[in-house]
Amino acid sequence: MDDDFTAVVERTLVLxxxxxxxxxxxxxxxxxxxxxxxxxxxxxxxxxxxYFGRLADIRGIDPLSALTLAIKFLETLLEGLPETRTVHWPSGEAYF
Known part of the structure; x- marks a missing residue:
C-alpha cells in the first residue's frame, strides 16, 4: 500500500x-x-x-460512492475513539 497520495479533501483537528x-x-x-x-x-x-497513518482504501460502486464512504468511514472512526481520547477543532471547540 502506497503511503503517499495527494489529498483532494482534508481536515486538521486536535486529538x-x-x-x-x-x-x-x-x-x-x-x-x-x-x-x-x-x-x-x-x-x-x-x-x-x-494517529493511525495510512489506512486501507475505501471502496464503493463508483468514484462518488467511494468518496462518500471514505468520509463516513473517517467520521465513524473518530466517533469510535475510546472515551479517554477526544477530538477538537484547532480553535479548541469540541468536534462532536
Missing part, C-alpha cells in the same frame, strides 16, 4: 489523550477516487496522519 495529557494535531486525508475495475468498483486512499 487530546486525557490519560497522558498530550494533545497533537491530526490530519484526515482522502485522495482522488480511482477505478479498481472500470464500471464495477472504485476506491479512495485515506489516512489519519498523526
Amino acid at each position: 487530546h489523550d486525557h490519560e497522558t495529557g498530550q494533545k497533537g494535531e491530526i490530519r484526515l486525508a482522502i485522495g482522488q477516487p480511482y477505478w479498481t475495475e472500470p464500471g464495477i468498483e472504485a476506491a479512495c486512499p485515506v489516512a489519519v496522519h498523526g
Whole structure:
C-alpha cells in the first residue's frame, strides 16, 4: 500500500489523550477516487496522519460512492475513539 497520495479533501483537528495529557494535531486525508475495475468498483486512499497513518482504501460502486464512504468511514472512526481520547477543532471547540 502506497503511503503517499495527494489529498483532494482534508481536515486538521486536535486529538487530546486525557490519560497522558498530550494533545497533537491530526490530519484526515482522502485522495482522488480511482477505478479498481472500470464500471464495477472504485476506491479512495485515506489516512489519519498523526494517529493511525495510512489506512486501507475505501471502496464503493463508483468514484462518488467511494468518496462518500471514505468520509463516513473517517467520521465513524473518530466517533469510535475510546472515551479517554477526544477530538477538537484547532480553535479548541469540541468536534462532536
